[in-house]
Amino acid sequence: MDIDQQIQILIQEAPKDGSTGAAIEAIAPALKSLAAQLQHLQYYIMQTLDQGWVMTTIANRNQADVRKNVIYAYPTLQDVGLGPQSIKDPQVMALPVPVIHILFRMLSMRAVESVIFFENPGSLRRAVEVRRQDIQTLLQAQLQQAAQNAANLPPDIA
Numbered sequence: 001m002d003i004d005q006q007i008q009i010l011i012q013e014a015p016k017d018g019s020t021g022a023a024i025e026a027i028a029p030a031l032k033s034l035a036a037q038l039q040h041l042q043y044y045i046m047q048t049l050d051q052g053w054v055m056t057t058i059a060n061r062n063q064a065d066v067r068k069n070v071i072y073a074y075p076t077l078q079d080v081g082l083g084p085q086s087i088k089d090p091q092v093m094a095l096p097v098p099v100i101h102i103l104f105r106m107l108s109m110r111a112v113e114s115v116i117f118f119e120n121p122g123s124l125r126r127a128v129e130v131r132r133q134d135i136q137t138l139l140q141a142q143l144q145q146a147a148q149n150a151a152n153l154p155p156d157i158a
Contacts (some may be wrong), residue, residue, distance in 0.1 A: 010100060
């Protein structure tokens with residue numbers, strides 16, 4: 001499923017409240033821009049049986065008291081076994097998640113600071129960190145621009 005199809009699914013699955021779908025459409029260019037910086041259309045995320053994403057707390061190597069909560073995203077199911085999380089727990093499984101859905105869901109995950117996207121199958125050496133705060137900042141700017149563009153339309157556009 002390509003990026004545009006992923007966006008359409010988000011819009012279709014949005015609450016029918018008259019604004020959420022429109023908001024997703026407004027931030028779609030920013031989501032696409034972020035997804036274009038990543039190599040894969042979907043990643044495997046460790047999840048509990050109730051579909052909660054498994055979060056890991058990591059510490060800074062140079063400053064042990066500096067910690068942050070991350071989600072790991074793997075390019076293949078086989079790569080999950082190379083990661084630091086245990087897949088031997090029967091309450092945890094790795095499932096594929098479209099990249100756009102990962103980026104969008106990060107907005108609601110207040111306890112998570114970043115998603116670490118591993119890019120090279122068979123190796124965990126190369127990863128891209130996407131911070132939730134950076135996504136929020138980018139999407140807020142996109143929404144402001146969309147609102148400004150809508151405000152600049154003449155009232156008799158029809």
